Amino acid sequence: MDLNGAKILVVGATGVLGQRLCEQLSRRTTDIVVTGRSAAAAEELRKRLGLRAAHALDLVDHDDAAAVVRRAAEELGGLDAVVLATGVAAFGPAAEEDEAVVEELFEVNALGPMAVVRAALPHLPDGGAIAVLTGVVAELPLAGMAAYAASKAAMASWLGSLRRELRRRRIAVVDARLPHMDTGLADRALTGRPPTLPPGHDVDDVVAAVERGLETGVHEVRMD
Numbered sequence: 001m002d003l004n005g006a007k008i009l010v011v012g013a014t015g016v017l018g019q020r021l022c023e024q025l026s027r028r029t030t031d032i033v034v035t036g037r038s039a040a041a042a043e044e045l046r047k048r049l050g051l052r053a054a055h056a057l058d059l060v061d062h063d064d065a066a067a068v069v070r071r072a073a074e075e076l077g078g079l080d081a082v083v084l085a086t087g088v089a090a091f092g093p094a095a096e097e098d099e100a101v102v103e104e105l106f107e108v109n110a111l112g113p114m115a116v117v118r119a120a121l122p123h124l125p126d127g128g129a130i131a132v133l134t135g136v137v138a139e140l141p142l143a144g145m146a147a148y149a150a151s152k153a154a155m156a157s158w159l160g161s162l163r164r165e166l167r168r169r170r171i172a173v174v175d176a177r178l179p180h181m182d183t184g185l186a187d188r189a190l191t192g193r194p195p196t197l198p199p200g201h202d203v204d205d206v207v208a209a210v211e212r213g214l215e216t217g218v219h220e221v222r223m224d
């Protein structure tokens, strides 16, 4: 899809990758609605980049999240693309996982994003795009992050089915299987400490690859 002048909703725009992606996208269009859990943080980003609108959105509340998507579509006069840059991690042995943490992982990494995409679909035109930051953990489950990896794998699988279903409408479903980067995501984990991770990939390179992926409609963005 052509990003120039495109109408884009970025959910999780206040995170490290979300902000960098918005900075990058705002060179092509300012018809962007951004969301964060904090309305104030989202508004600060909107003002800094001169974007269209900012809203609070918590993925745990699916009805509210869907209402924010509808509002964004109204504000933009439709949607060409929706980008999900949300996510949360948790670490520790599978045998010791806390039920509440597992539930939150699946809410934020899978169930909430599915609800947002479902709410966005009626507003997306043929040829539109959906991009979700999943991660290599979706296909490469490491010890010490079982539920985190499983929640990302659930989302990746759902996106795979959706892509097939949307083929006739030529809506691109971009699954960004990102590698580790030093964004502090691991330090903000719901629980536990991460295993020793390889040196982080360069964030600018990854964000540029996601932007390119959105533009070209690739199935998966990979850095290897």
Ligand SMILES: NC(=O)c1ccc[n+]([C@@H]2O[C@H](COP(=O)([O-])OP(=O)(O)OC[C@H]3O[C@@H](n4cnc5c(N)ncnc54)[C@H](OP(=O)(O)O)[C@@H]3O)[C@@H](O)[C@H]2O)c1
Residues within 6 Å of the ligand: 011, 012, 013, 014, 015, 016, 017, 018, 036, 037, 038, 057, 058, 059, 060, 085, 086, 087, 088, 108, 133, 134, 135, 136, 177, 178, 179, 180, 181, 182, 183, 184, 185, 188
């Ligand atoms: N960093 C990496 O190494 C890496 C590698 C592979 C994949 N990824 C994926 O990339 C995405 C962004 O990661 P990041 O590194 O930019 O981390 P980040 O800075 O911690 O961003 C996480 C984002 O998720 C949002 N979020 C968390 N819980 C939420 C909830 N209940 N409702 C709505 N939003 C919620 C945060 O909102 P607030 O701003 O309101 O806190 C923030 O916008 C995640 O999906 C992550 O899994 C990251």
